[in-house]
Amino acid sequence: MAMRYMLSHxxxxxxxxxxxxxAVRFSxxxxxxxxxxxRSNRLARILREHGLMRGERVGIFMNKGLExxxxxxxxxxxxxxxxxxxxxxxxxxIGFVIQDCGxxxxxxxxxKLSQVEEILNLTTGLEFLVGISxxxxxxxxCIPWEALxxxxxxxxxxxxxxxxxxxxxxxxxxTGTPKGIMxxxxxxxxxxxxxxxxxxxxxxxxxxxxxxxxxxxxTFDIFSSSVAGATTVIIPEALTKFPANMASFIEDEKISVxxxxxxxLIQLMQRGKMETRDLSHLRWVLFAGEVFPTxxxxxxxxxxxxxxxxNLYGPTETNVCTYYNLSGIPEDTDETIPIxxxxxxxxxxxxxxxxxxxxxxxVGELLIRGGVVMKGYWGQxxxxxxxxxxxxxxxxxxxIFYRTGDLVQMDAEGNxxxxxxxxxxxxxxxxxxxxxxxxxxxxSHDGVQEAAAYPIPDGQGSNLIEASVILKxxxxxxxxxxxxxxxxxxxxxxxPVRLDILDDFPRTSTGKINRRELQTRAAERMTQ
Amino acid sequence: xxxxxxxxxxxxxxIMRNRNAKLNENEDLLSAGILDSLAILQLVAYIDxxxxxxxxxxxxVYDNFKSISSLVSYLGQFK
Numbered sequence: 001m002a003m004r005y006m007l008s009h010x011x012x013x014x015x016x017x018x019x020x021x022x023a024v025r026f027s028x029x030x031x032x033x034x035x036x037x038x039r040s041n042r043l044a045r046i047l048r049e050h051g052l053m054r055g056e057r058v059g060i061f062m063n064k065g066l067e068x069x070x071x072x073x074x075x076x077x078x079x080x081x082x083x084x085x086x087x088x089x090x091x092x093x094i095g096f097v098i099q100d101c102g103x104x105x106x107x108x109x110x111x112k113l114s115q116v117e118e119i120l121n122l123t124t125g126l127e128f129l130v131g132i133s134x135x136x137x138x139x140x141x142c143i144p145w146e147a148l149x150x151x152x153x154x155x156x157x158x159x160x161x162x163x164x165x166x167x168x169x170x171x172x173x174x175t176g177t178p179k180g181i182m183x184x185x186x187x188x189x190x191x192x193x194x195x196x197x198x199x200x201x202x203x204x205x206x207x208x209x210x211x212x213x214x215x216x217x218x219t220f221d222i223f224s225s226s227v228a229g230a231t232t233v234i235i236p237e238a239l240t241k242f243p244a245n246m247a248s249f250i251e252d253e254k255i256s257v258x259x260x261x262x263x264x265l266i267q268l269m270q271r272g273k274m275e276t277r278d279l280s281h282l283r284w285v286l287f288a289g290e291v292f293p294t295x296x297x298x299x300x301x302x303x304x305x306x307x308x309x310x311n312l313y314g315p316t317e318t319n320v321c322t323y324y325n326l327s328g329i330p331e332d333t334d335e336t337i338p339i340x341x342x343x344x345x346x347x348x349x350x351x352x353x354x355x356x357x358x359x360x361x362x363v364g365e366l367l368i369r370g371g372v373v374m375k376g377y378w379g380q381x382x383x384x385x386x387x388x389x390x391x392x393x394x395x396x397x398x399x400i401f402y403r404t405g406d407l408v409q410m411d412a413e414g415n416x417x418x419x420x421x422x423x424x425x426x427x428x429x430x431x432x433x434x435x436x437x438x439x440x441x442x443x444s445h446d447g448v449q450e451a452a453a454y455p456i457p458d459g460q461g462s463n464l465i466e467a468s469v470i471l472k473x474x475x476x477x478x479x480x481x482x483x484x485x486x487x488x489x490x491x492x493x494x495x496p497v498r499l500d501i502l503d504d505f506p507r508t509s510t511g512k513i514n515r516r517e518l519q520t521r522a523a524e525r526m527t528q
Numbered sequence: 529x530x531x532x533x534x535x536x537x538x539x540x541x542x543i544m545r546n547r548n549a550k551l552n553e554n555e556d557l558l559s560a561g562i563l564d565s566l567a568i569l570q571l572v573a574y575i576d577x578x579x580x581x582x583x584x585x586x587x588x589v590y591d592n593f594k595s596i597s598s599l600v601s602y603l604g605q606f607k
Contacts, residue, residue, distance in 0.1 A: 063559060088561030111559075238558035241565050244589050267565060271585040429565070483545040492564060 005162040006185045007192065008077050010226035011037055012155065018229055021203060024069040024222075025253065026234040031066050033229070036073065038153035043074025043130070045151050046143055047105055050128045054079035054158070055165055057101045057378075060213060061085040061094065061116070062109040062131065064234050067145065068213060071107040072167075072222060079158050080105070081165035081182070084213035087237070089491045091115055093178065095122035097170050101180055101378050107131055109145075162186040168378055169216055169316050172433045172494065174424070176440030180378030181316050190371030191319035192223035194343050198323065199257060199284050199310070201228030206253060206281070209234045210246075210260040215430070216316040217288060220259055230257075240264065243272035247279075254281040259312075261430030262292035266460055269300045279304065288312035288320065289430035291418065293461035294334040301329060313339035313418065315404050316432070317387065319372045321346050322416055338415035339408070346370035348416075349401055350408065355389060365422060366408045367401035374402070426455045428463045431493045438467060438496065441489045445482060447475035452505060453496060454519040456526060466522045467496040470505065477501075498522070531579065532600045538574055539596065543567045553596040568593060581606045 002013050011023065015037035023036040031039065047058065058075040060068065060082055075082040083101060085094050098106075098119065108116055108131045120126055120138045129135065133144040162185045173179040195201070207225045209232050211217035225232040233253045239245040246268050250258065258265075265287060268274060285300075285307050292311065301309060314320035324340025342348045350364035351357055358364040367389050376384035390398040407419040424435045435453045442451035450470045455463035471477065479499040486495050506517035529537075532553060540549050544562060557563040563571070571593070572583050581603060583592075592602040 238556070238590050238594075241558060241563060241568055242589050242593070244586050263565070271588065273586050276586075480545055480547065487546075492561060497566075 004227075005189070006076065006160060006164075007166055007188050007223055007226075008040070008073050010192070010223070010229075011040065011073055014226065014229040018203060021229065022231045023226065024066060024232045024234065025206075026064070026066045027236060029066055030231075031069065036069055037155075039070045039148060040073035040077055041153050041155050042148040042151040043070055043107070044077035044156055046130065046148065047075065047078040047080060047128075048156065050105065050141060050143070052078050052080050052105055054160070056080050056105070057083050057103050057165075057168060059083050059085050059098055059103045059106040060108075061087060061106055061119075062112055063087050063237055064209075064213065065109075066234075067107075067109065067131070068234065069222065069232070072213075075107065076166055076185070077156060077158075079160050079164065081168055083168045083170070083180070084218075086212065086214050086491055087112070090488050091118045091122060092488050093491065095119050096177060097180070098123050098126060100177070101168060104128060105130070160185075162189065165375070167219075169214055171316055172425075172431075172437050174434040174436040176437050176444075178437075179380060179383065182375040182378055183319070184375050187319065187372055187374060188219060188223055189227075190345060191219065192227045194320070194345065194372070195220045195224035196227040198343070199224075199286070201225065201230050201257065203229045205230040205256045207232050207257045208250070208253075208255045208259065210240055210258070210264055211430075212237070215289075216319060217259055217261070217430075219319060220286075220312075243267045243270070247272035247274050247277045250279055250282060251277040256281045257284045257286065258282060259286040259288070261289040262287050262296070263290070263429045263460065263462055265292070265300060266296050269296065269303060274303060280306075282307050284308050284310065286310045286312055288314070290427045291336055291461050294329060294336060296461070297326075297337065298329040298331075301326070311337055311339060313416075314368075314372070315402075315406070317374045317402050318346075318368050318370075318404070321368045321370070321372060321404075322348070324415060336417065338411060338413075339418050340415050342368075343370075343372070346372060347399075347401075349389075349391070350410070351389070360410050363407055363409045363419060366404045366406050366416065368404060369399055369401040373400075426463050426465075428455070428465055428493055430462070431491075433465065433494045435465070438465065438486070438490065438494060441486055442467060442469055442482065444489070445477075445485045447471050447477045448482070450505065450513065452513045452515050452518055454515050454522065456519065456522050465494065465496045466498045466500070466518075468500040468502050468505065468518055470502055531603060532596060534578060535575075535596050535599060538571070538578075542574075543570065551596070553600075555595055557593065557595055558590065563593065575603070579603065579606070 015033040019034035022030045023033045058080040060071045105128045117137045128141045130143045166185045166188045168180040170178040209221035309326040311324040312320045313322045322340045347369040349367040389401045405422045408416045438453040439451045449472045453467040506514040
């Protein structure tokens, strides 16, 4: 087989070996490997014709569809890095990302026209729009999707390397603005190849794509599938919200490998009427992003006795770095399942607060080194430097580890167990949120004096977010004003489900806001 | 008030949390990102509370919850 060092090589290789096999499906339509190869070549040519340079960032802004795969591979083939923009995020936040990483080219769809017009007004630099035929707000070169048909379909010869940027995923940042996690073809491919190998993916496998593209789970669904020459079946965003639709999707599309956050699986189990469905093609259920509550997992495993289960762990900065394949769950304990052992080609190191390695079995921060680790944070060299730990070896080399910020402990079987965070980052329904970012957003309202955001366990292994504020004297605003303020700055999942306006906060002895006390009060109210 | 108005008010006030939001009865609540998993559960509970209609799990599907008008037309089978 031809050498494979770019993510797109997987598609090119399978287009030669198995051209008529389906690469991607969406709502009953599909693209074969040959079609995905030629359409992405055409998009790559269009982008180059319109000035895209090696290493440039290209936004993808649309609801999911077959074009998502064309966009991902077309951008990378043109030497660009794709930047998936959350189609449901407020335009202000999308505008920030576009500005932050200097996006000039956007791949989108006609259905997003009104938001694209707003974004054009908010930002400078956006010059080329693929997927839209006309805009009014500002001069921009528009290239409708149909234009692809008249472009030559041959591959470009660009002399790219595995060190080139492949994609940037933006996540919540503690300073109040999102930060861009940069992955190269090497780090993406390291993960994709590990996934294809570990779960023994074959041509006839059908992988679900449940996660949004800006969420790192999607890279397995798309890239591991391409590496194996299998089929990715993209679930329309709307259906992912309905458990009964998801259950029929798995049956109708003969899904063999499912990957999602635990929350989606719990919903599927509790409300999806799975027992009425033929799910016999399913052989792997993979989950990541959050802790799967053991009692729910046990129940799900009992409902799907012929399916294997695997817990994947890793911050977006490492794609995935440890995993744990389950072999039954003891009946007598609801102890949390481990995150397991490092993936192939990954080295683990556990250190204490002073960065000294701990003894096996002691608690410490997990550090990760290997092919899967990101290049750094876009435009933030200081943050990047803080994110890495350097271990000197042989006196004149540095081994570079990523600091996960996660506290872990090794158990007697050599598996890691996740204990918590070192900082104020939380997960809500699988999404990563910095509580500080919510507080900064609240404080940016003229009427807010002080703000506190805190997580409340939702009883399903995840968190809901609540917040309290103290208003400046003479300001009379309600919680709906604050929600409206936040909804222009934060993605929907980061908006607190409840916002209390208080006269004062509980304080610690040093006068700081006692967030723990606020959290306890809220949790007590929930259980009453 | 008819069901349509009641549901419109609920989606605006409690789900979008914005009394002045613009909402069209035919607008796709999912494509517009208005309904998420949590909001759908809230809406199902509200329908039970307000109209005494228990929507069975197998009917909580995209076709029935796509827009306010599809929801009203689905609920039409219940008196």
